[in-house]
Amino acid sequence: xxxxxxxxxxxxxxxxxxxxxxxxxxxxxxxxxxxxxxxxxxxxxxxxxxxxxxxxxxxxxxx
Amino acid sequence: xxxxxxxxxxxxxxxxxxxxxxxxxxxxxxxxxxxxxxxxxxxxxxxxxxxxxxxxxxxxxxxxxxxxxxxxxxxxxxxxxxxxxxxxxxxxxxxxxxxxxxxxxxxxxxxxxxxxxxxxxxxxxxxxxxxxxxxxxxxxxxxxxxxxxxxxxxxxxxxxxxxxxxxxxxxxxxxxxxxxxxxxxxxxxxxxxxxxxxxxxxxxxxxxxxxxxxxxxxxxxxxxxxx
Numbered sequence: 001x002x003x004x005x006x007x008x009x010x011x012x013x014x015x016x017x018x019x020x021x022x023x024x025x026x027x028x029x030x031x032x033x034x035x036x037x038x039x040x041x042x043x044x045x046x047x048x049x050x051x052x053x054x055x056x057x058x059x060x061x062x063x
Numbered sequence: 064x065x066x067x068x069x070x071x072x073x074x075x076x077x078x079x080x081x082x083x084x085x086x087x088x089x090x091x092x093x094x095x096x097x098x099x100x101x102x103x104x105x106x107x108x109x110x111x112x113x114x115x116x117x118x119x120x121x122x123x124x125x126x127x128x129x130x131x132x133x134x135x136x137x138x139x140x141x142x143x144x145x146x147x148x149x150x151x152x153x154x155x156x157x158x159x160x161x162x163x164x165x166x167x168x169x170x171x172x173x174x175x176x177x178x179x180x181x182x183x184x185x186x187x188x189x190x191x192x193x194x195x196x197x198x199x200x201x202x203x204x205x206x207x208x209x210x211x212x213x214x215x216x217x218x219x220x221x222x223x224x225x226x227x228x229x230x231x232x233x234x235x236x237x238x239x240x241x242x243x244x245x246x247x248x249x250x251x252x253x254x255x256x257x258x259x260x261x262x263x264x265x266x267x268x269x270x271x272x273x274x275x276x277x278x279x280x281x282x283x284x285x286x287x288x289x290x
Contacts, residue, residue: 036153044157047101055099 089254097261102165105158106253112151113246117239119144124235128198148190155183167259175256178249185241192234195224206230 020031131141168176195206
């Protein structure tokens with residue numbers, strides 16, 4: 001990665017600070033982990049509702 | 064086949080293996096209709112991630128410690144390895160959620176569920192030993208944090224996260240062997256018992272069986288699903 005590319009990425013993601021932490025009662029999680037957990041929940045929900053290519057052709061009603 | 068070879072342990076093992084997993088079950092050319100859903104994709108995505116982890120980890124092991132810090136190619140493979148691990152856990156957790164909510168231990172699939180659950184439990188220390196084997200400040204930070212947790216449960220004397228040699232051995236040999244063995248067993252058990260059907264199909268199959276109907280020809284219920 002060139003210095004210019006690194007500078008551009010650095011402008012988008014400012015990492016020059018302590019990690020952000022989500023603190024709610026006894027739950028204390030880094031923001032990055034909270035985002036990953038949220039993405040997993042989104043992937044799970046989408047997997048349940050999005051139609052699978054070719055599912056209708058196979059005669060199944062699973063989606 | 065001679066009479067004496069029938070008592071051979073190799074023959075017994077072969078016959079037991081073929082009985083448990085005949086070729087058409089081991090390498091099927093189709094899956095039940097209900098498998099055409101995105102939620103069933105996360106299991107094979109976990110295996111695909113594991114392949115990338117093993118391949119990139121093998122390259123890192125061949126080149127040895129420190130290569131991944133001082134060369135661009137080494138850094139690239141280190142990143143591939145790390146992000147494949149992130150993806151592995153991401154898809155494995157979604158796979159776990161999917162199987163939990165469809166009660167995938169139904170129909171005699173207890174061992175399928177248990178091998179999957181144990182794989183998850185073993186994969187966690189496999190990843191941890193990788194993070195503490197990085198040989199950088201991140202590794203030192205994680206190791207010093209983890210040692211307190213491990214000491215608090217009394218295993219620090221046997222599993223010392225500040226001992227690079229021990230952690231590296233665990234990471235590149237002992238734990239990967241355990242994970243690959245468990246995943247292999249998990250996949251073979253899935254082949255043996257079939258992919259767990261949706262609740263509705265399971266109820267219909269049970270009703271048909273209770274009526275004494277022959278369900279062997281029902282294409283939507285995998286053979287051996289109730290074995």
